[in-house]
Amino acid sequence: MARVVVDVMLKPEILDPQGKAVHGALPRLGFEGVIDVRQGKRFELELDGEVTEERLAEVRRAAETLLSNPVIEDYTVRVEQQ
Amino acid sequence: MKVGVVTFPGSLDDVDARRAVVLAGGEAVTVWHGDNGLDGIDAVVLPGGFSYGDYLRCGAIARFAPVMTHVLDAARAGMPVLGICNGFQILCESHLLPGALIRNQRRRFICRDQRLRIDNTTTSWTSDYTAGAEVTLVLKNGEGGYVADASTLDSLEAEGRVVARYLDGNPNGSVRDIAGITNERGNVVGLMPHPEHSVDPLCGAGRDGLAFFTSVLRTLVIA
Numbered sequence: 001m002a003r004v005v006v007d008v009m010l011k012p013e014i015l016d017p018q019g020k021a022v023h024g025a026l027p028r029l030g031f032e033g034v035i036d037v038r039q040g041k042r043f044e045l046e047l048d049g050e051v052t053e054e055r056l057a058e059v060r061r062a063a064e065t066l067l068s069n070p071v072i073e074d075y076t077v078r079v080e081q082q
Numbered sequence: 083m084k085v086g087v088v089t090f091p092g093s094l095d096d097v098d099a100r101r102a103v104v105l106a107g108g109e110a111v112t113v114w115h116g117d118n119g120l121d122g123i124d125a126v127v128l129p130g131g132f133s134y135g136d137y138l139r140c141g142a143i144a145r146f147a148p149v150m151t152h153v154l155d156a157a158r159a160g161m162p163v164l165g166i167c168n169g170f171q172i173l174c175e176s177h178l179l180p181g182a183l184i185r186n187q188r189r190r191f192i193c194r195d196q197r198l199r200i201d202n203t204t205t206s207w208t209s210d211y212t213a214g215a216e217v218t219l220v221l222k223n224g225e226g227g228y229v230a231d232a233s234t235l236d237s238l239e240a241e242g243r244v245v246a247r248y249l250d251g252n253p254n255g256s257v258r259d260i261a262g263i264t265n266e267r268g269n270v271v272g273l274m275p276h277p278e279h280s281v282d283p284l285c286g287a288g289r290d291g292l293a294f295f296t297s298v299l300r301t302l303v304i305a
Contacts, residue, residue, distance in 0.1 A: 010184075014229060015255065017189045066146070069139055069175065071182040072229060 002051045003080040004059050008068045009040035043067055044080075051079050083302045085295070086113040086123035088153070090144045094131030095166065095278055102278040103127070106295030115147040124302045125162040125206070126153055128169030130222075130276055140183065140225050141171030154178065162206035162298045163270045167223055170262070170272035179263055179272045180238070181230030186223065187255025195287040196221035196275050197249040198261055202242050205268040206301040210293040217290035220279035221253060228256035228263075228274070238263055245271055 010016050016038050023037040045059060060077055068075040085103040087110060089096045100110035111123055115133075120126065133144035144150065150172075157163045157178055165173035173179045186192060195218050200211040211217070230238070235258060238244055245262040252259050254274070262273035277291025 014184060015187060015227070017185045017187060021189055066138070066142065069142065069182055071174070071180075072184060 004045045006043040086111045087127045088113045090115040090133035092132040095129040099129045099278040102281045117149045128165040130167030141175040145175040165272040173272045184227045191224040193222040202245045205264045207271045210297040219275040221275040226254040226274040228260045
């Protein structure tokens with residue numbers, strides 16, 4: 001079994017109201033010095049068997065078609081060592 | 083003329099959309115998200131609501147519902163398709179329309195009567211309006227901020243594909259006050275406000291929304 005992690009973040013130029021809300025809440029709780037917050041999504045895909053280049057390509061395809069919307073989001077794919 | 087209204091798990095406004103079709107003089111047909119075809123249907127409405135709980139992204143999962151394969155094929159072949167609110171989000175996720183809808187700039191769910199200007203009266207869904215008509219429709223959304231890159235926006239403007247714009251203050255941070263857009267052919271329209279809620283003064287703001295439904299019926303008769 002192997003775990004592949006897909007991180008999805010809004011593109012830098014897209015407004016992130018959720019990140020802004022979190023950023024606004026931090027100083028109210030006494031957490032100082034945070035200049036900006038961007039909020040994203042993390043997907044953990046548990047794969048059956050070995051991770052091959054072919055299967056990683058499949059994961060990238062899934063990331064592009066379903067897990068992210070390329071119009072507003074970027075994604076990264078990495079294999080997590082266990 | 084038969085106008086199909088698709089019900090996804092989590093759709094809310096399918097009943098109102100069917101009622102609007104009937105008030106406009108058409109025949110409303112219930113379409114299920116799992117249906118394998120659009121037999122005998124002349125136009126399709128993707129209604130508002132929270133399909134699949136808005137999980138992942140609004141409209142992202144509904145896009146892959148079985149019936150959507152047929153909606154996409156029909157839309158590309160010229161069938162009139164109107165996506166309202168969540169339906170607009172589904173059309174953007176399907177790439178039938180460019181751009182995307184993100185969380186409202188001020189992070190609040192908005193529910194109000196919204197003034198709009200109809201900028202394009204050549205689409206299948208807006209031909210019964212007069213150009214520049216100012217109308218009031220119900221607006222209710224949490225993720226209604228329209229975004230697209232600058233070149234997409236410029237080509238939308240140049241081709242007159244902005245169907246409606248917000249007046250009297252931009253409610254959700256949509257770029258260039260865009261409330262609705264259409265595809266190149268003018269048969270597919272996505273709109274954030276809800277014309278189906280504005281068809282009967284008894285239960286909504288006037289009846290300014292009715293012309294969306296009379297427009298498509300007229301378009302179908304002419305075609």
